[in-house]
Every structure is written in C-alpha cells, then in structure tokens.
C-alpha cells in the first residue's frame with residue numbers, strides 16, 4: 001500500500017507510545033500530561049447530565065451547528081471579556097473537539113506545503129504533530145525563561161511564506177515557562193509589523209498558583225490574533241471541548257468550513273453538559289481546588305529536586321500548570337537516562353519529541369500532577385541517583 005507523504009512524515013505521538021510502558025502500576029510516572037482525576041467534578045457532572053437531558057431531551061443526541069452551542073459560546077465570551085478585557089461576542093468563537101483540533105484546523109486553513117510555521121523550541125508536541133500533517137517548514141525559535149527569543153523571532157519572520165506563530169504564553173507545555181509582561185509587549189510590537197497569524201494556545205492559564213495574571217500578547221489587540229482555550233485541564237479532557245477565539249471573521253469562516261469537513265460539529269452532548277455544569281456551579285471555587293492541589297505537588301517536586309539533584313541539573317520553576325523542565329548541563333542524553341530510569345521504575349518524557357529537529361537532547365519533561373508528594377520525592381530521589 002502507498003501512503004501519503006503527509007502521514008508518512010508525521011511522527012506518531014512519542015508520549016502515547018511510551019505511556020504504554022510507563023503506565024504499569026509499580027512505575028512512578030512523571031511522563032503523562034494528564035490532569036489529576038480527583039479534579040474532575042464527577043457528582044456535579046452527573047447532576048448536569050441528568051438536568052440537561054431532562055431539559056433538552058433529544059437535542060443532546062441530534063446533529064447540531066458547526067460553530068457550537070450558543071449559550072456556551074456566550075458564557076465563554078462573557079468570561080473572556082470580564083477576565084481579560086476582550087471585546088468579543090459569541091460570533092467570534094468556534095467550539096472545537098479539544099483545542100488539539102483547533103491546531104490542525106488552523107494549519108489546514110493557513111498552510112500550503114512548505115509554508116512557514118514559527119514554533120517555540122521546545123514546543124508542544126501535539127502541535128508539532130498536528131501542524132506536520134500540513135507539511136510546513138518549521139522555524140523553531142528558542143524559548144527562554146521570559147518567553148521566545150526576539151532576535152531569532154525577527155529572523156524567522158523574514159523567512160518566505162511564514163503563515164503563523166504558535167505560542168503557549170502561560171505555563172508552557174513542555175517547559176512550564178511563562179512569558180513576562182515585557183516580552184509579551186515586545187513580541188506584540190514585532191508581530192504587529194508582519195502579516196502573520198499569532199496563535200496563543202492557553203489551556204493552562206487558569207491554573208496559576210504563583211504571581212499575577214498577565215494580558216495576552218495579541219488577543220484583543222492584534223487583527224490576526226487567534227486565542228485557543230480548553231475545558232480539558234479545568235473540567236474534563238474526556239469530553240473533548242475546546243474553543244477558538246478570533247475577531248478575524250474571514251479566518252473564522254474558513255476554520256468553520258474546515259471543521260465541517262472534519263467532523264461536522266463537536267459532540268453536542270458534551271456541549272450541553274459542560275454548559276449546564278458551568279452555569280450551575282461555582283467554577284472559580286472548583287479551579288481553586290485544582291490550583292491548591294497542583295501547587296502542593298509542584299512544591300514537592302521542586303523541594304525534592306533542590307534536595308537531591310546534583311548541581312549540573314537545572315530546572316524551571318513554574319508559576320502554574322502541570323510541568324517542570326529539567327536540563328542536564330553535562331550533555332547526558334535524556335533518552336539514555338530514560339532507559340536507566342525505567343530500570344528503577346520511574347518515568348519521564350525525554351525532551352526529543354518537543355523539538356522539530358531533535359538530536360539526542362539533554363532535556364526532559366516532568367509532570368507532577370499525577371503523583372502524591374511522597375511518590376514525587378521517591379521518584380526524584382531515584383532519578384537523582386542516575387544523574
């Protein structure tokens with residue numbers, strides 16, 4: 001059988017593959033990127049399922065509009081206007097099957113084979129995978145402590161046919177890093193001089209346990225701004241509910257057409273249920289609980305790293321989200337360490353899949369949201385013994 005170049009050039013998800021190994025019950029796994037299941041509001045969702053079915057009956061099971069359930073889009077518009085000072089209406093929003101789908105749709109709509117996509121280095125591997133299906137040329141730009149490197153960004157913007165810049169401004173996956181206010185302003189200045197779409201993918205922004213919320217880079221200001229959101233990290237990932245926000249009507253119409261071709265619409269049962277949940281519960285209080293939980297876990301990991309890691313291992317200190325990124329400054333390959341770590345029943349994700357041009361990197365992603373503080377200390381101790 002002859003397959004398309006598109007699929008042959010797209011890597012299967014490294015993480016999904018290694019999770020098969022790391023999911024064994026006796027492994028302390030920092031490899032996943034899953035929200036902690038104790039954060040899912042199961043009882044409230046059960047109530048919402050019952051209520052939504054009673055109130056709306058067959059509508060939960062019928063075909064529905066591509067753009068998504070209006071009350072939910074209204075809820076999102078109100079919230080982003082209130083919290084982030086945006087000026088959006090439900091018409092500026094399209095509900096997607098997770099924000100992951102939005103990434104694939106954006107590439108489909110904007111990128112011809114060979115066109116440029118600027119992406120953080122390291123970057124979210126699900127985005128690398130989704131974009132690769134459109135056969136782009138990637139221009140990776142180094143992500144530093146305070147955001148993307150400006151000189152590299154300026155150079156990348158000079159490349160031919162650059163269509164979009166993909167950023168995760170808050171508690172980035174995989175590094176846990178957050179763009180500073182200053183860097184946000186500088187990126188805005190630079191990008192506003194170019195005809196390019198700026199994507200801000202923000203599934204973690206609400207999970208801040210330190211510092212103050214910062215304004216988006218381009219959302220609400222830049223004509224070609226796209227902001228992505230998701231209910232995966234705050235309510236449930238299994239419902240697969242995300243959204244695109246853009247005031248660029250033409251772009252949104254094209255995304256809608258691409259979505260029609262892909263799946264007609266996002267699961268409407270999930271849209272009714274999540275809307276009912278949001279409308280009838282104290283969501284902020286729920287998110288506070290997740291934040292408390294993740295802060296405890298992040299603190300436990302950072303304290304263990306401080307205690308056990310040798311001086312040549314540096315690591316980020318996230319202000320929110322789910323990840324810490326460690327760098328082995330002696331050049332040791334993270335893949336080698338991964339094999340040794342598995343012998344000691346501890347897992348993490350070697351940095352390689354987060355680069356568009358990996359070469360035996362010395363970086364690694366550690367997720368803290370799925371282990372108790374005791375397991376975290378034990379796992380970090382075992383890792384330190386390998387370093």
Ligand SMILES: Cc1ncc(COP(=O)(O)O)c(C=O)c1O
Nearest residue numbers: 098099100124168173230232242
């Ligand atoms: C930065 C980033 N974007 C998008 C996604 C996909 O999330 P969703 O469940 O909304 O598709 C993830 C999931 O881990 C992510 O880390």
